[in-house]
Amino acid sequence: xxxxxPDHVKEQIRSYALSLGFAACGFTHAEALDCAPVxxxxxxxxxxxxxxxxxxxxxxxxEPRAAMPEAESVLVLAWPYPAPPPxxxxxxxxxxxxxxxxxxxxxxxxxxxxxxxxxxxxxxxxCGARTRWYVDTGPLVEKDxxxxxxxxxxxxxxxxxxxxxxxxxxxxxxxxDARFEPDAPFTADHCGTCRACVPACPTGALxxxxxxxxxxxxxxxxxxxxxxxxxxxxxxxxxWIFGCDVCQQVCPWSPAADPGASDFLEPYxxxxxxxxxxxxxxxxxxxxxxxxxxxxxxRNAAVVLGNTGNPEAVEPLAFAxxxxxxxxxxxxxxxSLGRIxxxxxxxxxxxxxxxxxxxxxxxxxxxxxxxxxMG
Ligand code: B12
Ligand code: SF4
Ligand code: SF4
Numbered sequence: 001x002x003x004x005x006p007d008h009v010k011e012q013i014r015s016y017a018l019s020l021g022f023a024a025c026g027f028t029h030a031e032a033l034d035c036a037p038v039x040x041x042x043x044x045x046x047x048x049x050x051x052x053x054x055x056x057x058x059x060x061x062x063e064p065r066a067a068m069p070e071a072e073s074v075l076v077l078a079w080p081y082p083a084p085p086p087x088x089x090x091x092x093x094x095x096x097x098x099x100x101x102x103x104x105x106x107x108x109x110x111x112x113x114x115x116x117x118x119x120x121x122x123x124x125x126x127c128g129a130r131t132r133w134y135v136d137t138g139p140l141v142e143k144d145x146x147x148x149x150x151x152x153x154x155x156x157x158x159x160x161x162x163x164x165x166x167x168x169x170x171x172x173x174x175x176x177d178a179r180f181e182p183d184a185p186f187t188a189d190h191c192g193t194c195r196a197c198v199p200a201c202p203t204g205a206l207x208x209x210x211x212x213x214x215x216x217x218x219x220x221x222x223x224x225x226x227x228x229x230x231x232x233x234x235x236x237x238x239x240w241i242f243g244c245d246v247c248q249q250v251c252p253w254s255p256a257a258d259p260g261a262s263d264f265l266e267p268y269x270x271x272x273x274x275x276x277x278x279x280x281x282x283x284x285x286x287x288x289x290x291x292x293x294x295x296x297x298x299r300n301a302a303v304v305l306g307n308t309g310n311p312e313a314v315e316p317l318a319f320a321x322x323x324x325x326x327x328x329x330x331x332x333x334x335x336s337l338g339r340i341x342x343x344x345x346x347x348x349x350x351x352x353x354x355x356x357x358x359x360x361x362x363x364x365x366x367x368x369x370x371x372x373x374m375g
Contacts, residue, residue: 004180005127005178009127010027016122020115020118022119023078023079023080023164023165024077024151024162025076025077028074028150028182029072030064030072030175032064033062035141035144036058039141042211045213049215049224051224060139064140064175067132067138067140068132070130071132072176072179074173074175075174076142076146076151077171078170079108079115079171081104082104083166083254083255084100084101085260085262085265087239087266092309095269096268097240097272098239098242098265099241100242100245103288104264104265107288107290108135108288109135109288112170116172119133120174128178129176130178131175131177132176133172134172135173136172142171142172142173143158143160146160147186150184150185151171153191155197155253156191156206157197157206158210161191166253166255167254168248194252196251196252197246197251200246200247202237202238202244202246203236204216206247215230218246221237222240222242222243223243226293227328229299229300234307234332234335237307238304241269241272241304242289269301269316270313272300273320276294277294280294280297295328295329298320298329302332303335306338313336317333318345321352330356330361331361331363331364334349334365334368335367337349338369349372352365353365353366
């Protein structure tokens with residue numbers, strides 16, 4: 001084991017990282033993370049839902065050297081993004097949905113990837129460091145690495161927070177065979193007695209742990225989950241069609257939001273419900289939204305149109321129930337028509353019941369009609 005690189009090399013790397021646009025750059029050693037039992041417990045309770053990749057090799061998630069056996073240090077980088085504007089109060093009337101703030105602009109995996117690559121190259125030039133970098137895609141539990149590298153604390157919204165940026169930053173990691181003196185881990189808990197995010201979560205995904213049940217999290221439901229959304233959770237989506245920022249928006253550490261409205265963050269829902277493959281590709285291929293895929297985004301738009309309760313949503317939903325090529329979208333359109341109710345919605349459901357052939361869609365139509373007759 002060699003000795004540490006001199007501090008000035010470390011500080012030179014850190015200041016280059018800041019000049020690239022990172023909000024913070026912390027250094028930690030490459031020993032195993034000690035959160036393996038918490039992670040195992042989380043998986044044992046099934047809180048990862050259908051994100052099987054998390055359960056596949058859990059031991060690799062807490063062991064940096066499983067990814068790079070010669071690793072001596074890990075750099076953890078925070079990439080800031082602007083706080084989102086508050087949701088427009090008339091989203092129901094305007095049939096607008098909401099996209100999480102981190103998805104604005106080019107896909108952060110690409111943006112951060114370029115920046116991490118530049119930083120890694122500079123480390124090679126500065127001290128011959130060999131490196132391997134990750135954004136999300138890597139197997140490591142990045143939040144615990146971030147805390148250990150001194151970037152912030154693990155908040156009750158289960159994100160890492162800093163006193164300057166709240167949790168509006170993304171994380172990337174560089175593993176390296178170069179040895180740097182580790183920064184002091186972040187030990188303070190600046191949540192203090194605050195628990196604002198826990199009751200604010202619209203679907204009750206957070207608990208005092210602090211821990212999250214991903215199966216209930218809107219971010220999971222709208223992005224990662226591919227099948228039908230649990231009926232009990234659909235109303236909780238509110239206006240969210242991709243991700244969710246609520247537990248960050250209520251956080252007192254979050255910086256002031258940019259008040260300007262954004263068409264990207266608040267798209268017109270009928271457009272998304274009926275978006276075709278080519279338009280989806282043109283609009284979202286280079287953004288994080290692509291992960292939801294066209295069918296997922298259309299499913300989410302269907303649910304949120306139902307949540308508007310706006311009779312103007314009946315026409316696009318009726319069209320989707322008749323014509324959409326994805327049964328998943330037709331099924332959610334049926335639910336939403338039942339939620340909005342009224343004669344035109346009920347007539348549409350009755351008509352669809354006589355011509356729909358796919359059993360899960362028929363079941364949604366029947367359930368929607370049954371709810372109307374009960375209520
Ligand atoms: C799976 C995943 C999700 C899941 C689960 C969320 C979660 N909280 O874990 C879902 C799909 C729900 C999700 C949602 C979001 N995600 Co996400 N997600 C991930 C991913 C890929 C893995 C996280 C993981 O392993 N979770 C499993 C749980 C058990 O781990 P954990 O919460 O990290 O807890 C570990 C440690 O922190 C520690 N620990 C646990 N409890 C405690 C308590 C204390 C006191 C301490 C000290 C430590 C500790 O041990 C745990 C087990 O190892 C990471 C990227 C990565 N590779 O790490 C991004 C990541 C966590 N997500 C991120 C983001 C931005 C989001 C969203 C904000 C996106 C959005 N706007 O919709 C939401 C936020 C939802 C929320 N409240 O957490 C960022 C978070 C950045 C930050 N500042 O913290 C990450 C790091 C991606 C990135 N590269 O930037 N995500
Ligand atoms: S992202 Fe939304 S749904 Fe998920 S925990 Fe936070 S507030 Fe709850
Ligand atoms: S809202 Fe309060 S409890 Fe939740 S993360 Fe922010 S400071 Fe912590």
